[in-house]
Amino acid sequence: MEIVISIVAKIAEYTIAPIGQWLCYSFHYNSNTENLKNQEENFRDFKNRLQHSVEAAIRNGDEIEDDVNKWLTKADHIIELATTQLCEIEKEASTRNSNVACLNLKHRHQLSREAKKMVENISNHVENGNFDRVSYRPASEGMETRRNMDYIAMKSRMIAVKGIMEALGDANINMIGLWGMPGVGKTTLMREVARKVKEDKLFDEVALANVTQSPNLRRIQGEIADMLDLKLDVETIRGRAIRLRKRLTTNKKRIVVILDDIWEKLDLEAIGIDPCKGCKVVLVSRQHNLLSSEMGAQKDFGIEVLPEKEAWELFEKMAGDSIKDPNLRFIATEVAKECDGLPIALVTVSKALRNKSLYEWKDALQQL
Numbered sequence: 001m002e003i004v005i006s007i008v009a010k011i012a013e014y015t016i017a018p019i020g021q022w023l024c025y026s027f028h029y030n031s032n033t034e035n036l037k038n039q040e041e042n043f044r045d046f047k048n049r050l051q052h053s054v055e056a057a058i059r060n061g062d063e064i065e066d067d068v069n070k071w072l073t074k075a076d077h078i079i080e081l082a083t084t085q086l087c088e089i090e091k092e093a094s095t096r097n098s099n100v101a102c103l104n105l106k107h108r109h110q111l112s113r114e115a116k117k118m119v120e121n122i123s124n125h126v127e128n129g130n131f132d133r134v135s136y137r138p139a140s141e142g143m144e145t146r147r148n149m150d151y152i153a154m155k156s157r158m159i160a161v162k163g164i165m166e167a168l169g170d171a172n173i174n175m176i177g178l179w180g181m182p183g184v185g186k187t188t189l190m191r192e193v194a195r196k197v198k199e200d201k202l203f204d205e206v207a208l209a210n211v212t213q214s215p216n217l218r219r220i221q222g223e224i225a226d227m228l229d230l231k232l233d234v235e236t237i238r239g240r241a242i243r244l245r246k247r248l249t250t251n252k253k254r255i256v257v258i259l260d261d262i263w264e265k266l267d268l269e270a271i272g273i274d275p276c277k278g279c280k281v282v283l284v285s286r287q288h289n290l291l292s293s294e295m296g297a298q299k300d301f302g303i304e305v306l307p308e309k310e311a312w313e314l315f316e317k318m319a320g321d322s323i324k325d326p327n328l329r330f331i332a333t334e335v336a337k338e339c340d341g342l343p344i345a346l347v348t349v350s351k352a353l354r355n356k357s358l359y360e361w362k363d364a365l366q367q368l
Contacts, residue, residue: 033089036115040082043122047075050129057135068134071125078125082118089115136229154310157189160303164193164282167299168256169202174275177291177300178284183344184303186284190258193282197256203280204253213263217271224257224271237270244272248279255279263287265294305341312336314343318350331361338368 051072054064089111160178167176180186194206209223221240225232230247232240248255257273259266262285268275275281283291291297306314315336316323323332335353339345353364 032112032115032119036082036089036119037086039119039122040079040086043075043082043126044079046126046129047072047079050131050134053134060135062135064135065131065133068131071129071131075125075129078118078121082122085111085114085118154306154314156306156310157185157303160189160301161193161196163301165196165200165202167301168193168197168280168282170299173298174280175295175297176280176282177288177295177297178282178303179286179288179291179300180303181305181342182286183342184305185343186303187260188343189303190260190282190284194256194258202254203256205255206258207255208258208260210260211262211266213261215263215266217267220259220271224273228255241270241272245274248272249274256282258282258284260284262290262295265290306343306346308337308341311339311341311346315339315346315350318347318354320354322353322355325358328358328361331358331365335361335365335368338365 050068054068054072057064164176164178167173178186178190190208194208197203198206205228207224207227209220211220217237218240221232221237221244224230225240225244225247228247230244232243234240234243248257257279259281262283266283268281273279273281283295283297285291288300288302291300305311312333315332319332323329332353335349336346339349349364349368353361356364
């Protein structure tokens, strides 16, 4: 008797249960297909909202997270499949309306089952689409500059770059100074240093702010924060300083902050910079005494005007082939001497006179 019961149970397992499931899909055909229509429409809206956030991030220059791009690609595939299924459902409804006797129960069962499965796929994908953020700002943004190799490769400048790099690598030095007269190329040199420390992976992040003759602490904080991808969503300078100091000192990244064009003693603590805790600071100014005495730079480097030989090499490269003309060359050398070795003057004047006539060169020399 037990054997018979066991056999009957097994038969029921393989026959009655599947039949019940088959009938369930057929009975719920209308609700399953209608649910798919609603879910597909809601899913399109959900995907479009995310797409709008992605497009806004791209306009702001951000990079899109990989998992967001993958989600959107899969979402497009799901929408395509759902659209195909809905077309089949509409086609089935049209056929049934035109010929009531033609009722394909097997086809309806299949459509109902696929609709329910697709609704589950959509629901699961929506759950995976609740991202905290869709994009990120590249850490190097704002520090990419074209290299002026004709200037940097000169011996007098390479010595300064090497010295600053060695000081940055010294664990006992937290604050470094760079000084020199206006137009001597301090900013150009520091941008090269910023590029090299990232290229050599001496530091993870570099932030540069321009102080100017009338320092605005809020603007300086903002420039540093922008390069560190930090949102200073507080109003007061003190509150912003606390937020900035935390970013500079409590993470595990190595950071160097470059403050350019300093005219007077600057309160680093008020900005949110503490050279003794974590980050290193490079101060750039026209005044040697300001950096070494008032600001307390542990090591400083001065750059002078270019030696005559280097000045002419820079001028010649910037002026181009036009000064190879013997009639022009003598005038060109005199013009270069009038620039007094200042890189900014050498570059500006030589480029302005490139391919100009002898008369224009003579006129420029007289004006200089």
